Amino acid sequence: MTARHFLDVSELSRGELNEVVQLAESNSPTKALSEKSVALVFEKPSARTRSSTEVAVFKLGGHPVYIRAEEVGLDSRESVEDVARTLGCYYDVICARVVEHETLVRIAAALDSMDAQVPVVNLLSDLSHPCQALADLLTMRDLLAPLNRSESSLTGRTVSYVGDANNVCRSLVQVALAAGMDVRVASPEGYGLSEEVISSVSTEDLPGSLEVFSDPTLAVRGADVVYTDVWTSMGQEDEAEERTAVFKAFSVDEKLMQAAGEDAYFMHCLPAHRGDEVSAGVIDGPQSAVWRQAAKRETAMVALLSWLKRERR
Numbered sequence: 001m002t003a004r005h006f007l008d009v010s011e012l013s014r015g016e017l018n019e020v021v022q023l024a025e026s027n028s029p030t031k032a033l034s035e036k037s038v039a040l041v042f043e044k045p046s047a048r049t050r051s052s053t054e055v056a057v058f059k060l061g062g063h064p065v066y067i068r069a070e071e072v073g074l075d076s077r078e079s080v081e082d083v084a085r086t087l088g089c090y091y092d093v094i095c096a097r098v099v100e101h102e103t104l105v106r107i108a109a110a111l112d113s114m115d116a117q118v119p120v121v122n123l124l125s126d127l128s129h130p131c132q133a134l135a136d137l138l139t140m141r142d143l144l145a146p147l148n149r150s151e152s153s154l155t156g157r158t159v160s161y162v163g164d165a166n167n168v169c170r171s172l173v174q175v176a177l178a179a180g181m182d183v184r185v186a187s188p189e190g191y192g193l194s195e196e197v198i199s200s201v202s203t204e205d206l207p208g209s210l211e212v213f214s215d216p217t218l219a220v221r222g223a224d225v226v227y228t229d230v231w232t233s234m235g236q237e238d239e240a241e242e243r244t245a246v247f248k249a250f251s252v253d254e255k256l257m258q259a260a261g262e263d264a265y266f267m268h269c270l271p272a273h274r275g276d277e278v279s280a281g282v283i284d285g286p287q288s289a290v291w292r293q294a295a296k297r298e299t300a301m302v303a304l305l306s307w308l309k310r311e312r313r
Helices: 014-026 048-059 080-088 101-113 130-144 167-178 195-203 216-220 237-250 254-260 290-311
Strands: 037-042 063-068 093-097 120-124 158-162 182-186 209-213 225-228 265-268
Touching (some): 037 048, 048 130, 080 093, 093 101, 120 130, 120 290, 130 290, 158 216, 167 182, 167 195, 167 209, 209 216, 265 290
Parallel strands (some): 037 063, 037 093, 093 120, 225 265
């Protein structure tokens, strides 16, 4: 039997997703990583992801080790497979933030080939950001259903994502649909969800609904949560000027939040660029939940790592 990896939200059944959520909301971390070591491999820099994961490992009784890209040289100094097998000799869990999602797939496959029983956790790839999505789900449950801890607590509520339908958006769509939410995504032409993504979530047995929009005002009207992310992600710096022009009409400002309503919350996975994808008045205003959302990154990691180790006992 191979280890249970967490490379994408879609790898969890709805029942398993609810188990992780219940663990997080129980607020009773175990020492699931007592006397165990966790490798944190980062091809890209990070603030919240690194901090939340290191603190989560510590709270679970484990020892986190931060490893920079140049220290392992994936596919330059050594092959991805050789790095994975080496780390598998020392660590009980490998968490990685990578440029290409295929790198995670190769790490997991290499460990499985040697029956290492070492879970691999996606801390961000070009395809998805599943740990962020777990934190987002926990945040929305806190905001919209604080007294209802059932699996269906978010059924019928609406989250509207405005901007680049990137890895963060894709993972948000997956968890929100699994939670029974109505999901709306508004993006400029050419920057929306791919037909492949729309088709994949449409064919899954998920209780929520998905709509795509080209008009952000229509997308946020009456929404419970308005969510956005940066217009230019790491690795897309050469496109920054072009993207700024394309996304100008997709900024979440006070006027757009008024269209959502005074009871709507604003969320952003951070880092944020005030004046671009969000105005200072919104992210620093009374409807903003970004710091609660950031705090949930640690809560989500504690629950996920605890669940992954408990799964294999």
